[in-house]
Amino acid sequence: MLFKHLPDEIFQALSGSNKILIEAVLYDLAEVFYDHAEDPIKDKSTIIESIEDTLHKLDTLSWQEEQKESFDSPKTIHDYALRIYHRLVNTGWLVEEQELYRVSVLMTPQISMLLRSLVEISSHGKRNYGATVLSILSNLESVAKHPKERGVTLSQSAEASRDFSAHLNQILLGIRSLQQELFASRDPKAIVAGFFDLFVEGILIADYKTIKTSNNPFRFRRQILEHAQEFLSNPETMGQVAQCYMDQQLISMAEAQALVEKDCRDIILTFSNIEQRLERIDEYRYRLEKRAADTARYMDSSRPGMANKVAGIIADVAKFDSLPVLKQVIGAKFVGMESAAQPTKRREPPPPRIMTPTEVSAEAIKVRDQQRRFHEARQVTIPKLQSYLERQMETKDDKHILDFSIESVEDFVCFDHLRYVGSLGVSAKKIENSFEIQFTDQFLDVHNFVECREFNVVRRSRA
Known part of the structure; x- marks a missing residue:
C-alpha cells in the first residue's frame, strides 16, 4: 500500500x-x-x-x-x-x-x-537551471577522469537529469492549465493579476531569460551528451563504473551494468529532446504573455475612470451569447476598430548559420611572413646596434664613416641610428661607454644610400 x-x-x-x-x-x-x-x-x-x-x-x-x-x-x-x-x-x-x-x-x-x-x-517556486546543468557536467567529467573511484556520481547526474526533465514537464503542464484558466476568465483584473501571481512568481524559470542568450545554461549540452555516449561505447570505462556501482550498492555485476546503461540513456534522452520541450514552453508562454498584454493594454487609458468603464462594458457584453449591436457607439468611436490594439509580432529566431573555416592561401602566408620580417628588421634595439658596431669595428680602434658596410636593411637602420646614440636614453649608455662618435662639418654621400655629416667612431680606452 x-x-x-x-x-x-x-x-x-x-x-x-x-x-x-x-x-x-x-x-x-x-x-x-x-x-x-x-x-x-x-x-x-x-x-x-x-x-x-x-x-x-x-x-x-x-x-x-x-x-x-x-x-x-x-x-x-x-x-x-x-x-x-x-x-x-x-x-x-x-x-x-x-x-x-x-x-x-x-x-x-x-x-x-x-x-x-x-x-x-x-514552495516549489523558481529554479535556477545553470547550477543544475553545471553540476551534471562536473560529475560526468569526474567520472570520465576517475571511473573506478568516482563512478557512483554517475547515478547522481542521472537522478538530477530525471528531476530536471520532470520539472520541465511540470512547467509545461502548469503553463497550459494556467492558460486555460485565464482564457476562460472574463474579468480583466483577474487575468492580469493571475498572470503575475501564478506565472511570473510561481512557474517561470529563474534564469529563463538566459535561455536565448550565448550564456544560456544549456550551452554544455554537447559535452554532457559526449560523456554519456562515451561511457556507453567504451567497454573498459563501462566496466570500471559498473565495478564502482557494485562495490557501493552491493549488487551483482550484471545488475550494476544494467544500472549504468539506464543512467546513461536517461541522461542522453533528457538532453537530446530538450529543445523541443523548450519550444513548446516558449509557445505557451508567448500566448499567455500576449493575452495578459492585450488585456492590460485595453485597461490602460489616460482618461480618468476609462479603465473601469471599458472593463464594465467587456463584463456586460460577456453575458450575451451573441454580441449585441451598439448603434449609439458608432458615432462616438471611443471603442471601435481604430482603438483595437495591434498584437505584437512574435520575434522569430534567426536561422542557424553553418560555420566553415576559411583557408588561407600559401601566397598570403608568404606575404604575411615577409611583412613581419620587414617590420622586425626596421625595429631598432640596443643589442642590434651594439652587435653592428662590434662587427664593423672588430679589432680597430677607430673607423671612418665610408669604411662602414651596409649589406641589409638591419645594417642600414643601425648605421642611420649611429648618429643618435647620445639621444637614445639610459639604455644606450653601454654603447657610449665603449665608443665615441666624433663629427665634422662636412657632409658625405655614403654608398649612395644616405647623405649625412662625416663622423669617425673611436673606441674608448678600456683603462
Missing part, C-alpha cells in the same frame, strides 16, 4: 475545520525539525513555544470544535498552542517519549519525509 507507513489519522488534521491553523503550525515546525545543527529530539516546551510563535504571526484565531473533548474552549495563545499540540499528537504528526519527568517530542522518519515533501510542494 502507498500509505502503509503512515498513521490512519494523519490527514484528519489537514482536512478539518481548523486546517488553516494546523497548516501554519506544521510549516514552521518543519524548520524546527529540519535544523541539521541540533538534536532532532526536542523538548515539549520548545515545540509549544514554537507553536505560540506561529500563532502570534497570524491575524485571527478561531478554533472550531470538531468533536467532544475534555478541554475547555481556548482563550489565550497558550491554550491554542496546547490544543494544536494535542491535535498533532493524536493524529500521529508528533510522537511523545517520556523519560522520568522529561517529555521529549520527535517526528518519525516517514512523517518527516511527508512533511518535507508537502513543504517543497507549497
